[in-house]
Amino acid sequence: MVHSTPDEGSLPSGRNSPKPQPARIWSLSEPPFEGVRPVDSQGYRQSTPDTAIVIDNGSSTVRAGWSFDPTPRFSLPPLMARYRDRKLNRTFMFCGSDIYADGTARGQAKNAYEPGSNIVNNWDVMEGVLDYVFIKLGIDGSAGRIDRPVVMTEPVANLGYARKTMSEILFELYGAPSVAYGIDSLFSYNYNGGRNGLVISSSYMSTHVIPVAERKPMLSHATRLNWGRFQSAEYLQRLLRLKYPSFPGKISDTQAEDLVREHCYISQDYESEINRYLDWTGLEDRDHVIQCPFTEQLVVQKSEEELARAAEKRKEGGRRLQEQAAKMRLEKLIRKEQELEYYKSLQEGLVDLPKKEVKRRLDADDFDDEGQLDRRIKDMEKSIRKARNKDVGDAVEEEVEIPTFPLLDVPDEQLDEEGLRQKRGQRLMKSNYDARARAKAEKEREKARIAEEERLDNERRETDLSGWVEERRIARQAIIQKIKDRERLKADLGNRKSLANQSRMKAIANLASDDKGKKRRRGGDDDNFGADDADWGVYRTIATGEQSDEEEEEDLSANLKNIEAQLLKHDPNFTEQSTREAQTDWTKSLMHAFLHGPWPFDPESQRDLHQVHLNVERIRVPEVVFQPSIAGIDQAGIVEIAAGILTERLADSPHRTEILKDIFLTGGNTLFQGFEERLRNELRAVLPADSPLGIRRAKDPRLDAWRGAARWASQPASRNAFITRADFEEKGHDYIKGAGIARILSHPSHGNLAVALLARRPEPLNDLLKSLRSTSPDTVLEAFPTDTSPESLKKTFADIQQHESFKDLKLQLAIYSIKHSSKKPFMEETYESRELMGFSTMQDFTGSLETYVGGAFTFAQESLKCFFADHGETTLQEGGSKKGTIIFTGTLGALRCSAQFAAYGAGRASVRQLAQTLAREMSEKGIHVVHTIANGSIVDENGEDQKQGKKMSAEAVGKTYLWLSEQEPCLWTHELDLRPACEKF
Amino acid sequence: MAPITQASDDSNHQALLDKLDIYAVRKPWRTPHWKPPQRRNKNVKQIIAEASRKEASVMATQNNSGTSTPLPANSSMATGGLATPVNGADGNLNIAQAAQNLSTLVLEKNLRSAGASGGPAVTYTNIESAPSLHPSSQKRYCDITGLSAPYTDPKSRLRYHNKEVFAAIRTLGQAATEGYLAARGAHTVLK
DSSP states (O other), rough: OOOOSSHHHHHSSSBOOOOSSSSSEEEEOOOOOOOOOOOOOOOHHHOOTTTEEEEEEEEOEEEEEEETTTSSSSOOEEEEEEEEEETTTTEEEEGGGGGBHHHHHHOEESSSSSSTOBBOOHHHHHHHHHHHHHHHHTTTOOTHHHHHOOOOOOOHHHHHHHHHHHHHHHIIOOOOOOEEEEEHHHHHHTTTTOSOOOOOEEOOOOOOEEEEETTTOGGGOEESSOOOOOHHOOOHHHHHHHTTTTSOOOOOOOHHHHHHHOBBOOSSHHHHHHHHTOTTTTHHHHEEEEEOOOOOOOOOOHHHHHHHHHHHHHHHHHHHHHHHHHHHHHHHHHHHHHHHHHHHHHHHHHTTTTHHHHHHHHTTOSSSSHHHHHHHHHHHHHHHHHHHHHOOOOOOOOOOOOOOGGGGGSOGGGOOHHHHHHHHHHHHHHHHHHHHHHHHHHHHHHHHHHHHHHHHHHHHHHOOOOHHHHHHHHHHHHHHHHHHHHHHHEEEEEEESSSSHHHEEEHHHHHOOSSOOSSSOTTOOOOOTTTGGGGGGGHHHHHHSSHHHHHHHHHHHHHHHHHHHHHHHHHHOOOOGGGGHHHTTTTHHHHHHHTTSSSSTTTTTHHHTEEEETTTTHHHHHGGGGGGGOOOGOOHHHHHHHHHHHITTTTTTTTTHHHHHHHESSSSOOOOOOOHHHHHHHHHHHOOTTOOOOEOOOOOOOHHHHHHHHHHHHGGGGGGGOEEHHHHHHOOOOHHHHHHHHHHHTTTTTOOEEEEESSHHHHHHHHHHHHHEEEEETEEEEEEEOOOSSHHHHHHHHHHHHHHGGTTTTOOEEEEOOOOOOOOOOGGGSOOOOTTTTEEEESSSHHHIIIIIHHHHHHHHHHHHHHHHOOOOOOOOTOOOOEEEEEEOGGGGGGOOOTTTHHHHHHHHHHHHHHHHHHHHHGGGGGEEEEEEEEEESSSSHHHHHHHTSSEHHHHHHHHHHHTTOOTTTOOOOOEEOOTTOOOO | OOOOOOSHHHHHHHHHHHHHHOOOSSOSSSOOOOOOOOOOOOOOHHHHHHHHHHHHHHHHHHHHHHHHHOOOHHHIIIIIIOGGGGGGGGHHHHHHHSSSHHHHHHHHHHHHHHHTTTTTOOTTTTOOOOOOOSSGGGGBHHHOTOSSSOOEEETTTTTTHHHHHHHHHHHHOHHHHHHHHHHHOOSSOOO
16 A cells, blocks of 8 residues: 555546555355254253243343353344245244244244334244243243243333233243343343443344433433434445445345444544545545455456467468469469460461451351450450469559540441440440549548648647637537437436436337328328438437447547547647546546445456445444434434433432443444444533543443343342232233222212222332322322232221321222133142242132132121221111122123133132122111122223223223212112123123 | 255255254143234334323323313422422413413323322333434435535435536436435335
């Protein structure tokens, strides 16, 4: 590399000197098949039922291992291919990088995540991936389920549906005893010892910014930017497709990702760097050449020797032919000479003979008279001389004797028939001769004219140089314009809608149509096409493609060269640089630098055609995280987001200074070279001058999320955050179902009741409370975590009475509404009850009865105690009023029970009968007991399903319960069938 | 089935596939009679639409509460909306109050008091970053080369760096033009 300054690099012509061949040529990566992964059951053997399986469920890679592992045991992309091979009549299922081992598998592979988002939307694939994880972790599965807790990462603010479906799979399909979800970037932050900080996590599908204070994420300030490594790769692919529209190779998604990873970096000063990116100086270092595989077109190269031999052979053949011809000519010549001899002797012999004898001899040889013989001899002599000349090679130029045409001057009357014929021949010959002479003269004149023109031109140049130059320049401009016009026309013809193309089509249609407007009469078939030479021009205008203009183009460029040569010679201002060739030289072309780097491009070479040059893309692609508008993302870039959080949203936070000191980078997309520095510089620019600023990167931005999750899972304190299978089965994914009912009851405009909510788990209860309070802030609503065991229920009732919100308030309505579902083939049903993770479960038959029916019993008893305590014990007959209402929410299972619902049916029916006996006993004491049969699902929302009568809304149920509680003793509903309009009976 | 990895022919490729296949592997921990719910694969659009409908129904209730329970103007302040920086200016609120109808006012206040008690529920949609207000989002880059773009072609709406790029733009077909616009998110979407 010799040149370091632009001056050095450019030749006097103003062209840049071509660079030496690229120092390094990159190639595309191979499909990332990682080989067969053996089952690793060592971890399973080492684990106890409390050891969690930790799965970092990322959208680029799923990493899995045991909570005691220092690093994940393995990782795989969330891909699955499942297909049936018809030939083998067998179904195949491949997961992770295994799909790259086979073409069909690769074609069939699907991603668990919706492309471009961090939401799982293909659950079949997700199942396959989890299958793979559990197989490779060597789970025994003798119990028919995964007997280890699962810790899984999920995106920030995961959608309810995604989490619900994931829980459904983990609990119902795999039978996991308990599951915990966490956010990957926070696990990573935790692992890196963060306490107060701003987590900036740029990962595969999205980028998140989350402030953390005192180890608690402030999720309400969390912000997501929909851009990650995946989008970068996609963007690069899109740019390359546009850059090389006719690129013959193919760059797959994984290859594009590798290209981004390997070649892209974050520019420290994007604006100025991108504008200098295609400069000639140093372009060879900035431009990365990626060579895609190609097949060289084979041109059989003959060796020098072979070529020589072939030429020799050809020559040999020619010589032989020549020899033959010469031989034949010689034979002919000899024959002719012999003939000549004969005629000469004939002539000699005639000299002294009488006329009669002469005539006889001449007649014998077909001569009319002696003159004819004489001519014949002359002719033959001439031809023999010619032939001899040719053969011998000494071409003595025959002096051109001006032919004479004597007969022409003789009047016709004086000639006999023979004479007339000869005269005609001579006249013909004369006119031929004259024409040749004229042409010759014409040529001479033309030559003279050109010489004269040149002389005049030179004269003019010498007298008026500027005018001459001006003229030439105009001519040159005209030719250039013509060339450009032709190029444009060519381009226009490629565009179907262009004017040029449309007029061409019109011309073709006109040519093809038979009648040109006029009706032709019979016989008048000739349309006169071609009578005028210009008519043929129409074929010129409709012809496209290579052959049509080539000649003319050649002509134009030859003309141009000519004029430019003249200008170069005589115009002092016209230098080598001003020639069109120099101006359109590829080394000066920005587009060439963009497309092909600082190297020449040969459109014939397969090697060049299969090359991709990465230059501006190297900083353009990763820049999007900082300036999303580049890729048309209408969102703020990470610096703006981070600055907004730090300077505005956290303006009053006591932890702000500490957060500023710890800006934490994690996720694979932050691995670009220069990311940290750029972020530091830009943040520094927007933050107040004196504020402290610390930026650090996770020790391992890719694996730390998993490590954090594993470390967290192995801490005993994390146990509380697990959702157990029992929870799931009892309450389902939708804890908040009770919310709608409670909202209506407590709402000032509806029930305006003080509501005490009882539920088994405190966290969802608190969430519920928060949401209820936010929607109706003036209601009285308290939550009491409890389970259905007699002791805790009793304690809870006592607590409620003690609570200051309920002081002096009387119990009016008690609702027992518990999700209880258990479906199991009867022979698999187990009898005994047991505890799991500290809770009794509904897993078993007796356990189910105990929790559900036993709970109903205690709940009713405690409620009744309350009613009597609050309202006294006077019966209706004694003049007492209605004391209150107890509602049991049942289901159809209480009346008719489907197969495999033994525990469920028994429980539901029991509670129904409990309600009945209570009603009989308590009604006259003023207690209204209701059993409702909720036939269909109740959800706390008011959407399409509710409008169309497919599902009940919790609020509607709440209103019904309110109405039930308001019934006076003159009419009491005991059993009520609740169903959405479209539920089947 | 084309073998992709090197050093494999038909026979050992099949053997490799047999090794990789997990369909035939026994999975005892799967509940055998479990059937996934029908149509559980929803696309993101659908899921988000459902989620936001759910949110909207909560909002609607808030709205109702506004019409039915008019509250004195300062009550929500008393319940704890005090410290949030947004509603620090009481005067503004009162002026705005006159112009607003009661229900939206109550709605706002409810939201604010909710903010004081931990903010509105964090959802997938509402953590999305807002459009940029920074002037740098107005920077223009050449659609073809990525360099700075002082010009815009009025015909194709493409931004370009210099006249050479312009000449290249003019030779582009309709599809390529749209492609470049799409890369910047400025293409025409027909619905």
